[in-house]
Amino acid sequence: MIVNKTMFPVQTGFSVISQMQQQLSDMQMQLGTGQKASTLAGMGRDLPMSLSVRSRLDKIEGYKGNIDIIDLRLSFLDKSMTRFDGIESEARTAVTTGDYGTNDINMATLPGLSLARLDEVVTMLNQDVAGRYLFGGNVTDKPPVQTTDVLLNGEGGRLGYRQILSERLAADQGTDKMGRLSLPAVVAGSGAVHLAEDGTHPFGYKLSTISTNGAPAIAVTQAAGTPKDLSVTFSAEPTPGQHVIIGLTLPDGSETQVTLTATTDAIPGDGAFTIDADPDVMAANFRTALETSLKQKSGGELQAASTFAAANDFFDDNGVPKRPAGGPPATSLVDADPNDVVFWYAGQTSADPRASVAAKVDDATTAKYGIQATESGLLKLVRTQAALAVTQYPVEADVRAKPSIEQIRLDAMALPDDATRVAKLEEYEAAVSAGYRQSRELFDGMASRQQKAMSEGHNSEAGSIERITMDLSVATMASHSATERHTNYKNQLENLLTNVETVSQNDTAMAILALQTRLQASYQVTAAVSKLSLSNYM
Known part of the structure; x- marks a missing residue:
């Protein structure tokens, strides 16, 4: 065991x-x-x-990683928007109506300064942050805007803004520089002057109103319907100082007037017509004064309006330029063919730009910070600076050097030294004065339109630089608040x-x-x- x-x-x-x-x-x-x-x-x-x-x-x-990226982009956007606001302010104060500068220095330097501002705006719109472009909405892999040179001068056979402006100006001024208005000769025995639009289209002057304080010697009428026409009929001699005012709508939608005042001077000044006992002669005098005034304004305020209208056409807010078509002269505006015209914008066009780029910063909060170069504040900067950059304002020396005006002087100097030469030289000086005055009117027209576009009154509008900046501030606050919450919770x-x-x-x-x-x-x-x-x- x-x-x-x-x-x-x-x-x-x-x-x-x-x-x-x-x-x-x-x-x-x-x-x-x-x-x-x-x-x-x-x-x-x-x-x-x-x-x-x-x-x-x-x-x-993960949220903190999103916030770090957002903060980098928002910091860049904040600096960019601050500079855009500075450029807007500079543009607003750089040129004002009637401020031609000593020896017209402001007229001479405005195109160059405007070109520099346009180039800075375009450069900032095309900057990228770590390979991502921020001013094209959700299109972040390519520059949203063409380069300044391509925008203005075109590329590869495609037209730029200068060429579209040339087409638009020709369509607005018409072949006779009358702003697409017809002004036939006075019919014998009528004592009447007729003025009419040459068709139904968006170009040139549009007749809006007519009035006079010279009744009953002067009768004015305006026919209903489109295209519009009006007439001025003389039945007796008006009193010197009595006038006719014709209201005109310009191509950019703004309003202007032509005022013609009766005078007894044999050689009337600008905006005046000579009184005559014969109604037909007086009507002819009125017609001559009206034609001169319309042509003078055609190279001044009408050209300024046409330049800004062309900027609106080319820098369209949906990125597709428009150009005159039909004719000549043109009779309509059509969307441009991308094979013929440079398309200035290549980004997204969303009704809600801020929502086009968004990132969650916590479970319940999304920071929205998308921006599109087509928003009103940025678009106005591009349009105004492009318009001013391509427009020249001849000073007196430039006017005298124009071949058509210089020829008058040469013709005068070829005459014997007598009253005929004196009269010819007076004609030369009058032509210089008219050309110089027209240049200043163009400058004033461009200045007033830039002032209006850059006005602080637009600050509350959707898409203004100030509204965009405020929206970005909201996104920044949301990001920073989320960061604080995450830190405490962590x-x-x-x-x-x-x-x-x-x-x-x-x-x-x-x-x-x-x-x-x-x-x-x-x-x-x-x-x-x-x-x-x-x-x-x-």
Whole structure:
């Protein structure tokens, strides 16, 4: 019969010691790392909480990554909008009606200064941040606007703004520089002057109103319908100073007037016609004065209006230029063919530009910061500076150098030194004066339109530089507020995670000492009782 050497359950004792050894190993790991467990499985009942907190922390880091990118772009946009506002202010104060400068220096330098401002605007619109273009809405992989040279002069056989302006000006002025108005000769015995639009189209002058304070000697009528026409009929001699005022709508929608005043002077001045007892002669005098005034205005205010109308046509807010068609002279405006005309804008055209580029900065907040170069404030900068950059304002020396005017002087000097030469030289000086005055009228027309376009009165309009800046400020505030929330929440979550995943070093050290004492006692007892056997007592 075999008798066991011991009656003590040694295997059970070894199992308990093994468990305590594993606990000691785990606590030594905790003491060394400060973590409750080295694997997810070791987290036990704390695992769901740990996973949830870590998932939220990862999400916060994702939002913070978005915010960092947004903050970089918003910082760039803020600096750009500040500069755009500065350019707007500079343009508004750089040129004013009647401010020609000493020796017409403002007239001479305005095109160059405007070109420099246009180039700066285009350059900023085409800047990219880390390879991303910011002024084309959600089209971020290419410059939204053509270069300044291409915009103005075209490229590869395609027309630029200068050529479209030339077409528009020809369509507005007409072949006889009468602004597309017909002014037939006075019919004998009628004492009447007739003025009419030459058709139904968007070009040239449009007859809007007519009035006189010379009744009953002067009668004015305006027919209903389109194209419009009007008439001025003389039945007796008006009193000197009495006048006729004809209201005209210009190609850009603005209004102007031609005022013709009766005078007894044999050689009437500008805007005047000579009174005569014969109604037909007086009507002829009125017609001559009207023709002169319309042609004078055609090279001044009408040209300014046509230049801005062409800017509106070419720099269209949907990115598709328009150009005159039909004729000649032109009878309609049509969308340009991209094979023939440069398309100035290549970005997105959304009804809600800000929403075209957006990023979530937390679960409930989205920062919207999309911008399109076609928005009204930016578009007005491009249009006005392009219009002023391509327009020249001849000073007196330039007017005298014009071949048609210089020829009058040469013809005068070829005459004998008598009254005929004097009269011819007076004609020459009158032509110089008229040309110089027309140049100043063009300058004034351009200045007044830029002043209107750059007016602070547009600040509250959608798409203005100020409104865009305000919208970007809202996005910046949303981003910064989200950053603050994320920082506070992250701190709370990290504290919670510390409580869930880490251990107290002091408590762990004390637990190790206690376990060590128990383990040593277990070793001693197990060693002692493992020697007990029945054979030792027999």
